[in-house]
Amino acid sequence: MRNDVIKLSGYKKDNFYIMVAKSTCQIRGITMGNIRPTYIKRVAIELVEKFPDQFDPEDYEHNKDKVEELTNVDSKQMRNKIAGYVVRYMNRGNN
Numbered sequence: 001m002r003n004d005v006i007k008l009s010g011y012k013k014d015n016f017y018i019m020v021a022k023s024t025c026q027i028r029g030i031t032m033g034n035i036r037p038t039y040i041k042r043v044a045i046e047l048v049e050k051f052p053d054q055f056d057p058e059d060y061e062h063n064k065d066k067v068e069e070l071t072n073v074d075s076k077q078m079r080n081k082i083a084g085y086v087v088r089y090m091n092r093g094n095n
């Protein structure tokens with residue numbers, strides 16, 4: 001086990017030792033971002049690469065409409081997650 005990635009700390013509660021795993025980011029006070037499934041990232045990156053002029057890095061509502069127009073995603077929740085990642089991806093300068 002790598003100590004720089006996972007640290008274990010234990011505390012006693014009701015005569016049982018409970019082990020709590022803490023990542024290095026939690027210990028150092030760094031907040032971590034949302035973890036998105038790979039397929040959401042893959043679809044969003046593919047859309048931005050194929051249609052870079054169709055998306056706006058500042059307009060989430062516009063991107064929602066474009067994701068619905070350019071894909072066959074059935075659920076609103078999936079469409080919204082893809083559109084949200086498009087905004088994040090484009091704002092990182094990856095477009």
